[in-house]
Amino acid sequence: MNFNRKHTVLIFSEKQNIINEINHSKLDFNIIPSYEIEESIRYISNNNIDIAIIETTNIESAGFKLLDFINIDHQHINSLVINADNNIECIKKALKSGANDFLTNNYTQDQLINSIKENLLNNINSEIDDESRLIIGHSQSIKNTIQLINKVATANDTSVLITGESGTGKELVARSIHEASNRRNNYFHAVNCSAIPESLFESEFFGHTKGSFTGAKYDKAGWFEMAGQGSLFLDEIGDMPLNLQTKLLRVLEDKTIRKIGSNKDIEFTGRIIAATNQDLKNNSENGNFRLDLYHRLNSFVIQIDPLRERKEDIPELVEFFVKNLNKKLNKHISRIDKDVIEQMYNYDFPGNIRELRNIIERAMIISDNGGLSMKHFNFHKTKSGIDRTIKIADFNLKNIEKEYILKALERTHNNKSKAADLLDITWQSLDRRLKKHKIII
Numbered sequence: 447m448n449f450n451r452k453h454t455v456l457i458f459s460e461k462q463n464i465i466n467e468i469n470h471s472k473l474d475f476n477i478i479p480s481y482e483i484e485e486s487i488r489y490i491s492n493n494n495i496d497i498a499i500i501e502t503t504n505i506e507s508a509g510f511k512l513l514d515f516i517n518i519d520h521q522h523i524n525s526l527v528i529n530a531d532n533n534i535e536c537i538k539k540a541l542k543s544g545a546n547d548f549l550t551n552n553y554t555q556d557q558l559i560n561s562i563k564e565n566l567l568n569n570i571n572s573e574i575d576d577e578s579r580l581i582i583g584h585s586q587s588i589k590n591t592i593q594l595i596n597k598v599a600t601a602n603d604t605s606v607l608i609t610g611e612s613g614t615g616k617e618l619v620a621r622s623i624h625e626a627s628n629r630r631n632n633y634f635h636a637v638n639c640s641a642i643p644e645s646l647f648e649s650e651f652f653g654h655t656k657g658s659f660t661g662a663k664y665d666k667a668g669w670f671e672m673a674g675q676g677s678l679f680l681d682e683i684g685d686m687p688l689n690l691q692t693k694l695l696r697v698l699e700d701k702t703i704r705k706i707g708s709n710k711d712i713e714f715t716g717r718i719i720a721a722t723n724q725d726l727k728n729n730s731e732n733g734n735f736r737l738d739l740y741h742r743l744n745s746f747v748i749q750i751d752p753l754r755e756r757k758e759d760i761p762e763l764v765e766f767f768v769k770n771l772n773k774k775l776n777k778h779i780s781r782i783d784k785d786v787i788e789q790m791y792n793y794d795f796p797g798n799i800r801e802l803r804n805i806i807e808r809a810m811i812i813s814d815n816g817g818l819s820m821k822h823f824n825f826h827k828t829k830s831g832i833d834r835t836i837k838i839a840d841f842n843l844k845n846i847e848k849e850y851i852l853k854a855l856e857r858t859h860n861n862k863s864k865a866a867d868l869l870d871i872t873w874q875s876l877d878r879r880l881k882k883h884k885i886i887i
Contacts, residue, residue: 454475454496454672456495457478458498458500459500476672478495478666486498492637493635493669494634494636495523498513498516498524500528502527502533513545518863524546525546526545526547526549527549528558529549549561581615582766587759588759591748591750592622594748595622595626598748600627602717604717605719605743606719606745606748607744608719609722609749609750611750612797613753613797614751616681616723617636617679617681619721620634620719621679623677624676627717629676629677632673632674632677633672633674634677635676635678636681637650637679639685640685640686647693652668652670653667653706654708655706657707658706662706665705670697670714671703673714675715678719679720679721680718680719684722684723684726684729688734692736698743699742752798753795760802764802767803767806768810772810775807775810779810779818785819785820786818806818808822851879851883854868855885
């Protein structure tokens, strides 16, 4: 995060004056006004938000429900609570609920802007060692990937398609392309295509004007517009319905968008980076993905190999994750038994790097000393690493997905929000997968 790219500020408010104060300031923010709690929760769940400014009136107000949601499920978002009535009970509750800052009556515009700046700086400092910023490994596969990233980064307008199994780090590669390009000082916006209901597609992607439909209480910038001259990352592009693919293709061809309710075209100057764990060519041949859209996205492909095909990266990844998790978990793990690394070499890692990180985190939580040994891990001790309790005939992606969802729910005691975080998906995406696999909790 840096001050050279546009930051996104969500404002949950019953009054317009807070929004006007920020709009009239010299700071260039993406302002997302919201007046309904459900709308705010949905937006936070599906977008990159830097700061949430929450106006409260009393301790029972909806603003505190939003604050609790952020504190439990989105702790990376800094929150600023404003209570114009200087209510002591509101101050106590805000601080107890995890607010980063609090402003009371008679606050000035300068105080508001300074509070926002300070919270942005706190976010910057917390992201310096963010593990999602680095590509780790020394294998030839990783070297080839980095080489491709550096080459396509200079081709500023070329669309990129990143392919690979779940958990291989496709979003990390997308961010690396953005950071290595001359778009780095603009916004990087990630969208999970599988998490967007068809009824909301146009509004979320294209935006809308005030009064364009029932419930449109304000002008809203869509994701294409928010990307600006930055990068729009479309994850799980293979899950996008066919009729929505047509609308995306039109944007890629015409380089323009039009908000719902508007008669004015807006130029789209951003870059599209898409990712999928599916075979889009095969899907297009079967009629499940538009062939013309596939060719449009297929200008430059980066295939990420699964971890089982580049196991020489495991020691470096383990060292990196332990170092970062020591800070996050307040642990002091300084040694790992050799047989742990040997067992990792014998394990297939169907969940790839995401699974490796998760099992290390679990082991570190269990460990009550400065080291990790086999007793802290739960590997299936077979030559290939495959759990032979699963029938080979049933060993497919669908069963693997269901197994991981069940394990995540078990680990989080059926807390869907925490399970979604553990699986690195949105809670809406998890909810659809629960229905698909007929999992009832």
